[in-house]
Amino acid sequence: MTEQAQQPVVRDGNVVAAREAGTLWGLFCECVRRCPVGIAYRDYDPVAGNWCDHTWQAIAARVDRFRAALAQEKLEAGDRVAILLPNGIDWVCLDMAAHASGLVVVALYPHDNAASNAYILGHSGARLVLLDSDARRQSLRPFRSEFPSLERMWVRDVGAGSATPTSELIVRNLADVLANTSEPPVPHPAAPSDLASLVYTSGTTGRPKGVMLSHFAMLWNAEAAAAIIPPRRDDVFLSVLPLAHAFERTVGYYLPMMGGSTVAYARSVQDLRDDLIAVRPTAMLGVPLLYERMSAAIRANVAGSFAKRILLQIAALLGWRRFEAAQHRASPGLAARLFWPILKHYIAAPVLAAFGGRLRAAISGGAPLDQDVARLLIGLSLPLVEGYGLTEAAPVVAANGLDDNFPGSVGRPLQGIEVKLSPEGELLVRSPSMMMGYWKDPGETARALDPMGWLSTGDFAELKDGRIFVRGRLREMIVLSIGEKVNPNAVETELTRDCLFKQAVVVGDRRPFLTALIVLDPDAWRRFAADKGLDPERPNHAASKTELLARVTPLLATQPRYAQVRAVHLILESWTIEAGLLTPTLKVKRDVVQKMFAREINALYAEPPQSRPRPY
Template structure:
């Protein structure tokens, strides 16, 4: 078994890699026979693997095919594909040719995709399915620079009636396996590598320009805080089009030589966790929160003894965690005995649903609810929260295994500096800060000042060297009384309750706080039956006694918040806010302005008469 120094020797330094394509070449040269990627083969019905050496052959095929387009270095090529080895093969080939990759969310709207293709001037597009391209065809005039469309799906198999245009080809037919692989472009680490369009909770997305050095530096800094090795197995399910997954779930494992397994879908994530049994997991808070809600819902159906045992296990596990962090005394004899009993009886059974051998789990892209973190950590999961944004490539701060304070974003990663503006905005400076926004010099100057400080747009504070995020500047609601409210803090507490699937707190310029609440269907049915109401009747959601019960429940959840933050009116909904409806981002963040616009009539009704409705 390798020692710690031996395992660290497998890591590829930034200087050795030079560029992102250089990192791939170096990994192939060092460990050609190690398993690099696994994914499910739908045709054969089993999981298939590729070594680094085999992956290099696949990248060579893509490199030969892309070179036939004779695109000049710096030309943009887009990819709208779910996570898979073909995504990696296409990108690595493009980077080796000096091209700039534009990742697109697989389930983004055609209008938004068309805008990004036009804004970036992309000349090639790799899509996963024929249907994705068909949905874009009506927007074709918006992006005239596009020359080639490659479809992973075999068009003939998908629809025998389909007659592809000359510039639409099936990947299997287009890839050439003959001839030599073109020489790699001699890229500089400071060259533009990718345009990552922010999913944006407001306004049109902006193309964040990230260099090879930006991403490599960030991945290396993360490896210093979260050691990862070539014997780790990471299950990847967040979109590779998101900077969080791209750096931590793609380039960091490549730097360490770890194996990445691509989950089949979010719907099958539970099954894939049990099958793959990963040692590392990267996710957004919503996934952990939904798992927490399912646990709470299951406990509600079980007896008092089961609930009591669960609460006891979490409480003892939490004290055990604090003792291990040096922030509390060691467990007493009775608690140690109880933990030996409760761990296999309670904790291990929950963690088994995550595969049973997770060494580390990371949460990022948004703050994680503290009760959720406390629950999983109490059960023994090494759950670390971090903070960053696309413009920083993306990580700025993170907790460490040996210094983990749930509820905080942790310490700045090595090499990153932070400070605070007069209004409490967090500023950051590091080699990971973007080159700028694509074709938006004025907005770039607003985001990055002359001294290189990135204005994050987040209100934060620092205590004992750790960063605590208090919300987006745009999400700080100023009530008509002058009181200020961090809407995100309330929304995280609310959605940790099994009854509430989604929440949006309203109060900007208003005399009191209200909320739009999307109810979890099964929890709603249970509550309606308790109240002897018909859950299938939409009018039940408007009953005063139902709303009274919900408001009382909210008051209990928000009991630690000041009086002006208490929610006094609610609009109850059953239709979830989705990406398809344009109401959440692909990383499941609610688009505040879009939701408020969509439900303007309902919000106006909440404030009609300025009286407390009960």
């Protein structure tokens, strides 16, 4: 670690520095000390039908009850405890109680399938898990043999309240657990370098890996990210992404705690529109899909009116020019100066009001952000910035700032982080917040981290003027048999711009041309089939494929000739997490999809030469 990297990044006296906190438990205690009656968290009470505020003092009292309960379970420092809950104050309370007890937290995705969560419970060797419901417990029962180390289950929402032994597994109602506690023990004297959490990667190829992150790694990364957009006492973060996601954990949980900010927990994606208006957040994190849906909703709102569509286009265009001028890259022009006040009032203001009307930072991460989406939302004055990171780096590597925002790039490396390109163009990262390694996997650790501490990200990238431009995943690059290389993500992004195509996987490695597996949007497909006189139940009929391939071709007009899709297989059933085809972060498991549809893929390449489209 360089001397520069060890220096505090944030010099705002209102932000708790990593060095001052020492550990995650230390950060929590310092925040409680500084603003005991401040609002720490806000959640929705479905019974009362309103939002409830929780002060730092009140959260600290509940954390103490969790600490006392953990002490009764005879766990030892270094033992793993797992959390399988939706976001909320109980997630926070067990997390902090575990850190105060010297335990290692293992976070699981509540919307992941039971088989995946069972694997993580077993691989991590967790001894205790907190579940959200008895239904969740029942879903794990068939996989009991995969997590033999687990001894205790605390279940939050369960009918029976008594302890229930099941195959040497003690199941207890969380309310009973917390009711029968005494004074909490003295906190465990953890060191900043101690292992704090196992954060499992999403596993797009193969089993997820357990990334070992120390207290220091997550604190340093949160502090470095806070230098880009410092948290404030009066900030309200709306938490949408699951806390099992490293991005949400560091930037949406520990970073707000550093500033004594409030975090409000969204109820669900379905309720997000109402939650935005009720909570009126000043900051929120999201994956690109979230902003894509918002963009689609804005466009759908004006779809029925030609005049409104034109006004939206003009507003976004002039707003984008104003944004570029504010970034010192262009002049806004006379039209923007004359007409923007009117367009802002009638077009942009209602959009911003739908986000609550107070957002000062909307952050996108986890995957590349579609540039049409970025231009629309930024053009309508949404303060949208993009960043880049990896779980192995705890996780933020680079980010755009509000005053230094270059859409299309993922920004500049955080202060103290080094980046460079390998001879093959792979992005390499060296950071003070680097992982300790992969849990129980020294071989994979050695492959990912070289002896000098450089992490192989697996991403192709370009470095321009100090900014990072990510171009695709190294392992996902397609090398055609004609020698050309294709980034499938770029082709898939163009395909799914069309509302008819919901999901796509492009295929062609060591083949003469590209083909694609495409999931059709049910409603759009029925309308398209009716308009073309096609059978909606037979998307792969020759006539249907001819029409759909004709729809595909113009979408790829900007792609090179060798990157054109020459044949398609159409699918009516969406790829889901439950089916094992998506990761918990909604990334397509490319290898699994291609294996499932291997016969269909081979058929696309087995057409008679006279009927097969030429690659050129």
